[in-house]
Amino acid sequence: MTALPASARVVIIGGGVAGCSVAYHLAKLGWTDIVLLERKQLTSGTTWHAAGLIGQLRASANMTRLAKYTADLYVKLEDETGIATGMRQCGSISVALTTERREELLRSATMGRANGVEVEEISVAEVKERYPHLETADVAGAVYIPRDGQGDPTNITQALARGARSGGVRVVENAKVTAIRSEKGRVTGVDVDAGGEPAHIACEHVVNCAGMWAHGVGAMAGVAVPLHACEHFYIVTEPIAGLGQLPVLRVPDECAYYKEDAGKILLGAFEPVAKPWPPLGQPIPEDFCFDQLPEDFDHFEPILDKAVRRMPLLADAGIHTFFNGPESFTPDDRYYLGEAPNLRNFWVACGFNSIGIQSSGGAGMALAQWMEGGEPPFDLWDVDIRRVQPFQANRTYLYDRSKETLGLLYADHFPYRQMTSARGVRRSPIHEHLKARGAVFGETAGWERANWFARPDQEREYRYSWGRQNWFENQRDEHLAVREGVGLFDMTSFGKIQVEGRDACALLQRLCANDVDVETGRIVYTQMLNRRGGIESDLTVSRLSETAFLLVVPGATLQRDLAWIRRHVGDAFVTVTDMTASEAVLCVMGPRSRELMQKVSPADFSNQKNPFGTFAEIEIGYGTARAHRVSYVGELGWELYVSSDQAAHVFEAIAEAGDGLDLKLCGLHALDSCRIEKAFRHFGHDITDEDHVLEAGLGFAVKADKGDFIGREAVLAKREAGLSRRLVQFRLRDPEPLLFHNEAILRDGQIVGTITSGNYGHHLGGAVGLGYVPCPGESEAQVLASRYEVEIAGTRVAADASLRPLYDPKAERVRA
Known part of the structure; x- marks a missing residue:
């Protein structure tokens, strides 16, 4: 048995690709005294049987940024460590069998190009040329990414582990963590069973990289880490003569992906209805290590039937391996990264939803920098663990939701798509009233929220599309009712935080950029900033009394905001209470x-x-x-x-x-289209912890002369240096196209950014969006003097730009 140290700076739990990546990147930053503990052997959980696809294009700009980093890292890792990673940039092709899927691919390609990914639309003939074995008669479109590729998951992990060891990391196998210790809200150590010998390691940081065991590891620390494993299937053929080297192929409309490796074809699937594992109420077997799950050919057969028609040579190829192994999935198909909201120095990097190989390089880099700097290196809200709601750790919820989330990886990623499983957890007191009046609900942070109201003769469900969906006219009617008459929204899902006590005002003055030391009965719109001037929270503060304040935040950011406030309480005489349900x-x-x-x-x-x-x-x-x-x-x-x-x-x-x-009940879709006309910002899209408050156009809510507050120096520095970019509002001149987010912004013919959020401006008569435009040293007049277009699925549409709200720029209506 390897002797364990009595103490360490960092203990990393889990020896898969994620844990080894975190260890490697911390060592690169010069951290020492790091121990990585693996319950069995490196890669023995999920990593060893991963398909090893390494793509660069993800759902958002920063996720793409991390995936690009991963690909670049794996290319150079072999030279650094001497371990062959099998990294081969053979390119990838994604094909569409429907016009809707083609639209999705083209929109993704636009976003990719805007973020430095080499991606191109290719014709059906070019698909056939690059993948001659493919049946293409019904292919509607395709995109090609030449620098995508594939690698050997086990060797990539071993290379990361060797790189970590060379930086001084101790990697210990057959060491199972049995308890996590904490004191006063901070991690203090872990208990370990190492070959039957109990031990304790005192430490400053714990990193949960335990894969499908991460839920249980989180529970040891009292931290919700919602994920559940599902069975994941693929087959590997016998060698096929003359196959040749091929790009990775994805046919999402048939739930399938294909990988050529050593003259064989690996065919994998993300079927629409998955099989959670293990069965509800049962734990993962204690001796699970490099295990396979029982075959279920009946479950995989529909995928295989389509694959044989898509690639006829498979009909004559023997099956060498039929594989079934577990992969863990999160309730929203996005992985977890960052520090737990309720336990200091407990970090997570897990829940990779079957894209762990292509995600872990960037995730390990980002988490290491986060641990080093004390804040994310850039906007990581997409995957931030602080988005988790405590109830989501419920195992029945996770079991039922995981049946859906696996299949959504290859489902059409339509705008406004709603989860259908594990719904109805959190409901407003007037939920049934709204339901009786035609409400069609969506879900945010577990809350059922009325998104739109159906007419009596209209079906109460979504018909998804990249065009005008079946509720477009309902949204229009609700939107215009708010503009011309009166509408009612149920916003019970708002997060409500009461900060009370002798030092409440002083605490909030230090946290908020605006002056909240106002008389009782006043409401202050403000942001909480980080030291870089980035926006940590967007909220209103209402002074209830001399010593009590109510903070209202978006429902989706409640846990994040609670954590940020509590982190800064220190010795202040203050209580911070979640009042949301009251x-x-x-x-x-x-x-x-x-x-x-x-x-x-x-x-x-x-x-x-x-x-x-x-x-x-x-x-x-x-x-x-x-x-x-x-x-x-x-x-x-x-x-x-x-x-x-x-x-x-x-x-x-x-x-x-x-x-x-003529009171009109209105849903969240109408709320969003109204706010986009008014250029009101939305946290997580238009404003993030990476966006400087002045460049976001929110300087009016910053009172730098009130005294010291977090971010004040960054505000003063930006005022002195000038803005390097500005948040601009755009309205498309053509009233037909729609904006959602991630469409490319072109300034005088060059891509300069992407739309951060968009909707249809029913009063303004066209799609409206917000997005940042680089403009170092430029005046407002210079910014607006350019010619702007927005690229939507490869088509460029002329747009009018404004630095003032296009609707009611003087805010006369809200003050009427």
């Missing part, structure tokens, strides 16, 4: 909203008594509420914060009073 939020918005409010409440809603940016305690119906005079749609309106037990009654009172005013 209050419903009903938003009455539109030019007739004051008229409606006066019908249901005796309160004075005039500008003199209740101006914009204030709240008032009101009677409403037979109940009470706080009426917040704010707006995310750019109209006169109120957010009503109602005790959850009174919410149904208050809704009924509003609905009854609204009958004579």
